[in-house]
Structure formats: C-alpha cells, structure tokens
Amino acid sequence: MGEEGPATGEANKEIVRRYVAAFNAGDFGRLRALFTADAVIQGVLGWGNIDEVAMPVWRDLHAAYGLNLTIEDMVAEGNMVAARYTERGTFRAPFRGSEPTGKSYELVAMEWFEMRDGKIARRWGARDSASMQRQLAP
Template sequence: MKTLEATPATTEANKQVVLAYVEAFNRADMAALRRIFADDALVYGVLGWGTMDQVIPVWQELHAAFALHLRVEAIAADGDNVMVRYLEQGQSVGSFRGGPVTGKTYEIVAMEHFVVREGRIERRWGARDSAAMNRQMGLPLG
C-alpha cells in the first residue's frame, strides 16, 4: 500500500472528513455515512466491530432509541490519524433491543479514533461510557 506523506493540507483535509462524518451521524444520514467511509471500512465500538453493512443497522437502532447527538469538544490529527473527543447527549425515546423507554436524558464523554486515507474513513474506533449513559437514563447496566 502506498503511503502518502502527511502535509498540513492533508492533515486538515482529514479533519474535515471526520467533521463531515459527525454532521452526517448527527442527522442520522446513513447514505452520507456510506459515502464518507471507504468501501472496505471497519468500525470498532462498544457493541463489537463490523463492516458498514453490519454497523449501519446498529447506528439506526441507536438513533431510534436514544436520539443521540455528538458535539465535538476537541479534534487532533497527525497525518492519516484523527482523534475526536465529544460530548454525547441523548434521550431514551425508543426501546433499544427490548429494553424499557424512560424518557430520561444522558450526557457522556465519547472518543473516536479514525484512519482517513484518500478522503474516506478506512477505520473508526469508538469508546464511550455506556454504563454512565444507561445509569443516567435509568436503564439496566448489562
């Protein structure tokens, strides 16, 4: 695989790709997310990992159950690697995998690490405090 030399311009462009991901994710625009991610992208998160075909239904479930929104609080990039710290907010508005609906809100810290190449996201790792999220919404922890 050919590696491109990181320049300030490519580093900034990679940050813009990730910010476009955040905007599309907040809109629950799955078609836009598919365009932003590479065809062979892999996404790793608290519910496991998978391809876009596997992850999109999970993201749809999360949006339907928790009306979630990401607000970028910090973003840093080094070449192909982009890291973001978010304030994630949401509300229990629908059942998630058979769980109760409480109507309660939550606010947690979430972080994601991306690898961006040739203008598309190839890898995404996500971490969030799911226990605090469930506790704030009065949902079971396990």
C-alpha cells in the same frame, strides 16, 4: 508512507466534521458515503464491516436515543484523526430489549479514525456506557 503536511490533517478533520454532521442528522446515506467500501468499525457493541454491522446498529441507536455528538477536541496526524465528543441523547424508543425511560443523558465519547483516499477506512469508538446506564435508569 511519506510525511503528510498540515493540509492533509485539516482535510481529514473536515471528513470527521462531515461524519458528525451526517450522524447527528440521521442521514445514513450521506454518512455511508464518507467510508471506504471495505471500512471496518469497532465500538462498544462489537466490530465488523460497516454495512453488515455498523449501519444497522447506528440506525437503531439513533432511533432509540436521538444521539447528538458535539466535537470538543480533534487532532490529526498523517492519516489518523482522534476526536473527543460530548454525546447527548434521550431514551425515546426501545433498544435491544430495554424500554425507553424518556430520560436524557450526557457523556464523553471518543473515536479514532484511519483515513484512506479521502474516506474513513477504520473507526474505533469508546464511550462512557456505564454513565449512560446510570442516567437512563428508570
């Protein structure tokens, strides 16, 4: 692959900004359109094809916690983008056998994106799940 310039990095960061906006809005159709057909997602709950694994999990997470991501930092190089977020939410609906507590949380989350043809081809995610569990405990 050849060297890519600052314009490519900025365009890739804009895709991540659109991803965050769609995720925060719970607009899963708009969110899905930002990914390649063969996109793979890796995160704390496992990994797999976006349609079989990620979209159902993201819908459940959004329904249970009303997740909201605030971009704190973002860097891009070539076809890669890394983002650090403040993630906030409130445990408002059951999730994977746990009943909601009505409590809110705030934590650090990070995602790494690989872009291809103006879309997200792979996404890796990590978040401070232990902090979330402590904050949401009954």
